[in-house]
Amino acid sequence: MKIILLGYMASGKSTIGRELSKKLYMNFIDLDNYISEKEKMSISEIFENKGEIYFRRIENNYLKEILNSEEDFVLSLGGGTPCYANNMDVILTSQAKSIYIKASIGTLVSRLLKEKSERPLVANFDDEELAEFVAKHLFERSFFYQQANYVLNTDNKDLQEVITELRILLH
Template sequence: MKKIILLGYMGCGKSTIANKLSKNIEIPFVDLDKKIEEKVNLSINAIFEKYGEIYFRKLEHEVFVELLNLPEQLIIGLGGGTPCYANNHELLKGDNVVSIYLKASIETLFDRLSHNKNKRPLIANKSDAELKEFIAMHLFERSFYYNQAQYKVNVDDKTIDQTVLDIVAILA
């Protein structure tokens, strides 16, 4: 059974869209960030603080591979950085997965993230001006990896339901 993988920058809507998609197509959703937190019984913030980002990236790769190796069909929502480390982008191309990049503009991401920074250690301490600059640079650096996905769905100016329907059409 193919795994359905949603990927994209922090705040593009992976968790939100995956939850709704899961109800719509009746395939369970697992959020990689949540699985990581459960595995070590620490929040993402605490993992970054206690052990640093490199440890987090190793753990993230390990848990991603574990999920891909499960026999059942699943929707997997990746973390924002997952495709960009540990050669995880190669895992987006296999026959055993359908990978979908939820593509959001800098403006959309800024609007969503500026209200919602605290649980995201990479941006938690940034001012609005710093945040906008950071998103622009970071998205530029990460786009190469995000573009390894098999499909791309633009999410700007779409409701959650519209984006879900775009994904359902890809899966049909």
């Protein structure tokens, strides 16, 4: 089984993916980490040194590479991955099950405020600007996210509740 978790930054894709992979005895792959290892640079360094166009091209290539592998896995995508380079079509035509990890604007903003320093995209926003940015960005990306095979709302649920719901959804 191949499982793909997609959604906005701070929706919990990596946290959920790591836990789900343990429960299902499957490998966990974080696409951004995979790209960083392959390119021997952080995502920020890739953006700085080679630009977003280069990043989106290799992101598409590595996504296909992972999806074409024979192994079972839980794959956590970057927040923008489904929105570029026909990646959503690649995902939907693969054998993988895609799940949109959905969280409200309020939930996303409160999580992002706690981890702003680790998120270069939002590090310089004040609280109000961050809420506006997330709302606008989420609106633009929702078209892609909503195409996933499943949508799982995570608001007001702890990690174990989310994992239980995912396991039910996948069986």
